[in-house]
Amino acid sequence: MKGTEMEKDPVLSVRDLVVEIPTRHGILRPVDRVSYDIHAGEILGVVGESGAGKSMTGNAVIGLLDPPARITHGEILLSGQPIHNIKREALRKLRGKKMGMIFQDPLTSLNPLLTIGDQLTETILEHLDVGQAEAKERAIAALEEVGIPAARDRIGSYPHEFSGGMRQRVVIALALCAEPELIIADEPTTALDVSVQAQIVALLKRLCRERGVAVMLVTHDMGVIAEAADRVAVMYAGRLAELGPVREVITKARHPYTAGLMASTPMASQGAKRLRQIPGAMPRLGALPHGCAFHPRCDRATAECRADPPPRIDYCDGRAACWHPLPQKDTTKGEPA
Amino acid sequence: MSALISIKNLTRVFDVSKPWLNRVLERREKAYLTAVSEVSFDVAEKTVYALVGESGSGKSTIGKIVVGLLPASDGHVEIDDIDLATETDPAKVAEVRSEVQMIFQDPYASLNPRWRVREIINEPVAARGGKTEGLAESLLEQVGLSAKDAGKFPHEFSGGQRQRICIARALASNPRIIVCDEPTSALDVSVQSQVLNLMSDLQEEMGLTYLFISHDLTVVHHMADVIGVLYLGRLVEEAPRDKLFADPKHPYTKMLFDAAPRMDGFGREVDPPKGEIPDPINPPPGCAFHPRCPLAVDRCKKERPEMRQIGETRVACHLAE
Numbered sequence: 304m305k306g307t308e309m310e311k312d313p314v315l316s317v318r319d320l321v322v323e324i325p326t327r328h329g330i331l332r333p334v335d336r337v338s339y340d341i342h343a344g345e346i347l348g349v350v351g352e353s354g355a356g357k358s359m360t361g362n363a364v365i366g367l368l369d370p371p372a373r374i375t376h377g378e379i380l381l382s383g384q385p386i387h388n389i390k391r392e393a394l395r396k397l398r399g400k401k402m403g404m405i406f407q408d409p410l411t412s413l414n415p416l417l418t419i420g421d422q423l424t425e426t427i428l429e430h431l432d433v434g435q436a437e438a439k440e441r442a443i444a445a446l447e448e449v450g451i452p453a454a455r456d457r458i459g460s461y462p463h464e465f466s467g468g469m470r471q472r473v474v475i476a477l478a479l480c481a482e483p484e485l486i487i488a489d490e491p492t493t494a495l496d497v498s499v500q501a502q503i504v505a506l507l508k509r510l511c512r513e514r515g516v517a518v519m520l521v522t523h524d525m526g527v528i529a530e531a532a533d534r535v536a537v538m539y540a541g542r543l544a545e546l547g548p549v550r551e552v553i554t555k556a557r558h559p560y561t562a563g564l565m566a567s568t569p570m571a572s573q574g575a576k577r578l579r580q581i582p583g584a585m586p587r588l589g590a591l592p593h594g595c596a597f598h599p600r601c602d603r604a605t606a607e608c609r610a611d612p613p614p615r616i617d618y619c620d621g622r623a624a625c626w627h628p629l630p631q632k633d634t635t636k637g638e639p640a
Numbered sequence: 641m642s643a644l645i646s647i648k649n650l651t652r653v654f655d656v657s658k659p660w661l662n663r664v665l666e667r668r669e670k671a672y673l674t675a676v677s678e679v680s681f682d683v684a685e686k687t688v689y690a691l692v693g694e695s696g697s698g699k700s701t702i703g704k705i706v707v708g709l710l711p712a713s714d715g716h717v718e719i720d721d722i723d724l725a726t727e728t729d730p731a732k733v734a735e736v737r738s739e740v741q742m743i744f745q746d747p748y749a750s751l752n753p754r755w756r757v758r759e760i761i762n763e764p765v766a767a768r769g770g771k772t773e774g775l776a777e778s779l780l781e782q783v784g785l786s787a788k789d790a791g792k793f794p795h796e797f798s799g800g801q802r803q804r805i806c807i808a809r810a811l812a813s814n815p816r817i818i819v820c821d822e823p824t825s826a827l828d829v830s831v832q833s834q835v836l837n838l839m840s841d842l843q844e845e846m847g848l849t850y851l852f853i854s855h856d857l858t859v860v861h862h863m864a865d866v867i868g869v870l871y872l873g874r875l876v877e878e879a880p881r882d883k884l885f886a887d888p889k890h891p892y893t894k895m896l897f898d899a900a901p902r903m904d905g906f907g908r909e910v911d912p913p914k915g916e917i918p919d920p921i922n923p924p925p926g927c928a929f930h931p932r933c934p935l936a937v938d939r940c941k942k943e944r945p946e947m948r949q950i951g952e953t954r955v956a957c958h959l960a961e
Contacts, residue, residue, distance in 0.1 A: 352830060352831075353799075353828055466916050469916075496694035496695055496855070496916075496917070497855065497857070497896055497899045497900050498694065498896065498899045498912070498913040498916070499916060500899070500901070501898075501899035501900075501901070501910055501913060502912040502913070504901070504912075505909075505910060505912045523828065524901060525829070525903050526858075526900065526901025526902055526903050526905065527901045529901065529902065529903045529905050529906055529908075530901050530905045530906070530907070530910075549906060550906050564829060564830060565903070567830045567832070567833035568833075568858065568903065569832075569833070569836070569856075569858040569859050569861065569862040570858045570902065570903045576840070577837050577840065578833035578836055578862065579833065580830065580833040580834045580837055581830040581833075582834075584798050584800060584830075584831060585828075
C-alpha cells in the first residue's frame with residue numbers, strides 16, 4: 304500500500320525477503336519471507352531469541368551478509384529505491400550516507416588505531432561535500448549531539464580512552480554524522496550496564512524524534528522494546544510471527560509464541576512462584592518442523608499447523624502468522640479465524 | 641535464623657600495576673584496584689541471597705571468594721562457622737568445600753569440550769574418591785535431561801541444556817550452597833524461564849541455599865529472598881526482596897530501579913541517570929556514589945557513610961531515613 308504523498312512512503316520497505324545459506328546439508332533459510340516497513344521518525348523493534356534471524360535481516364538490509372549467505376528472493380526498498388540488487392560500490396556509497404549501523408559491541412566497531420576524530424571526519428568527507436575544517440566542526444557537533452562532554456578536547460582521543468557507554472555514543476555519532484535516513488541498531492545496549500543502557504535508549508529516542516530518522520532496533524530485551532519502539536516485529540525461526548503496535552503486541556499478543564515469550568519474562572510474572580515457560584527450544588535451521596515452525600512448542604497446535612505454513616491474519620494495525628491466533632481480549636473487536 | 645554463610649568485612653584488592661620496568665621508566669606508582677571493600681552480610685540457610693550491581697561492582701569477586709576460587713585480602717568468609725582460610729583441620733575443610741558449588745555464567749566456556757557429560761558430572765565426586773555409579777544418569781534426569789545423554793559431549797547440547805548440565809555437576813557432591821554467577825545471562829528468555837524454574841524446584845526439593853549473582857533486576861526480583869546492592873565494591877543497601885522493591889532507600893538503588901526498562905513502560909520518558917561507574921582504581925572520596933547522586937551534600941564528599949539499620953533495611957547513606 305503506497306501512500307499518494309511522498310512523505311507517506313516508508314523509508315525502508317522490505318518485501319518477501321528470503322536469505323539463504325547453501326551448506327553441505329542443504330539450503331538453510333535464516334530469513335524466510337519477511338516483510339515490513341519503517342517510516343520516518345519511527346522505531347521498529349525487532350525481537351526474537353538467538354537464531355531467530357533478527358540480525359540477519361538487519362545485515363541483509365545494510366548489505367553486510369557474509370557469503371555464502373545471500374538474498375534469493377524479495378526486495379528491499381530504501382526511500383522507494385531498490386537496494387538489494389545494486390553493485391557493491393553503489394551500496395558502499397549508500398551505507399553511511401543513507402543508512403547507518405550501530406553494532407552490539409562498541410569496542411570492535413571502532414578502529415583502535417585511529418582517533419575518534421579521524422574516524423568521524425573520514426566518514427563525513429566520504430559522504431558529504433565539505434572541506435576538512437568543516438568536517439571537523441561537524442564531527443564535534445555530532446559528538447556533542449550524542450552527549451559527549453568536552454567534545455572539542457576529546458576528538459583527538461583513541462577509542463580505548465573511552466568507557467563502554469561513551470564508546471557506544473561515539474558509534475552512534477559515527478552512524479549519524481552523514482545524516483542518514485535509516486539507522487539499524489543491532490543490540491545497541493546489550494553490552495552495557497542498566498544505567499548506561501537507559502542513557503543510550505533515551506538518546507536513540509531523542510535522535511529519532513528530533514531528526515526524523517527511521518530506526519530498526521534489534522534486541523532481545525522486551526523492556527527496551529516496550530520503552531523505545533513504536534511498532535514491534537517478533538521473529539521466530541527466520542519468519543515473522545507477529546508485527547504490530549508495541550502496546551498491542553506486548554499486552555494483547557495474537558501469536559502464541561509472542562504470548563509465551565512475553566509471559567516467560569520474569570517481569571511479566573512478578574509475585575508468581577514459577578515463571579511461565581515455553582517447552583523446548585527453537586529448532587535448528589537445518590531441521591525446521593513442517594508447517595508452522597512453532598508447532599512442536601505450541602499448545603494450540605492442530606493437524607493444520609503441522610501440515611501447512613500459517614496464513615497471515617490482519618488485525619487493527621498489526622498482523623500475525625498463525626492458524627489459531629489467540630482471541631483478542633480487548634474491547635476492540637477482532638475477527639478470530 | 642542462623643546464618644549458613646557469614647561474610648565479615650570482606651575485602652579483595654587486586655594489584656593492577658604495570659610491569660616493574662614500565663614503572664621505573666614511566667615513573668608510575670603501583671596501582672591497586674579494590675574490587676570488594678569491607679562487605680559484610682549473612683545468608684540464612686535455605687534462602688536465596690542475591691547480589692546485584694553493575695559491572696565492576698565486585699559481585700562476581702565475592703562469589704569467587706565464597707567458593708574459594710580467590711583468596712580474600714582481608715576479612716572472613718565463614719560457612720557453618722568454619723573459616724576456610726584459617727581452618728587447620730583438613731577433614732573439616734574438605735567437608736565444607738564439597739558443600740559449596742558454583743554455576744558459571746557461560747555454559748559454553750564452563751564445560752570441558754573433550755569430556756563426556758558423565759565424566760563432567762562425576763568429576764566433583766570422583767575427585768574426592770567418592771562412588772559415582774549411576775550418579776550422572778540420575779542427576780541428568782533430575783535436571784530434566786535424559787540418562788542417555790551421559791554418553792554425549794557438550795557440543796551436542798544447546799545453551800539451556802548445557803546450563804542444566806552445569807547444574808547437575810554442581811549438585812553432584814550433594815552441596816548445601818550453590819553460588820550462581822549470572823546463571824541465565826547467556827540464555828534466551830524462554831530458556832531462561834525454564835532454567836530459573838528448575839533452580840527454584842531444586843532449591844525446594846533439596847533445601848539448597850543460593851548466593852545468586854545477577855545484574856538483571858527482574859530475575860533477582862523473581863528469585864531472591866534477600867537482596868544486597870553493590871556499588872564499586874561496597875554494599876550500599878540490603879533488604880528483604882519485597883521491602884527493597886517497595887521502598888528502596890539508597891539513591892543508587894532508586895536509580896537502578898528507575899533506569900531498568902519495564903515491559904509496561906510504553907513510551908516512558910526516563911530521565912536517564914547521569915554519569916557512569918567511576919574508575920575503581922581511584923574511587924571518589926567519601927561516598928563513592930556522590931558524583932552521580934542527586935541528593936549529595938558536602939558531607940557525602942568527605943565522609944564515607946557507615947552501614948545503618950533502618951527497619952529491615954541496612955543502608956549506607958548519610959541521608960537515608
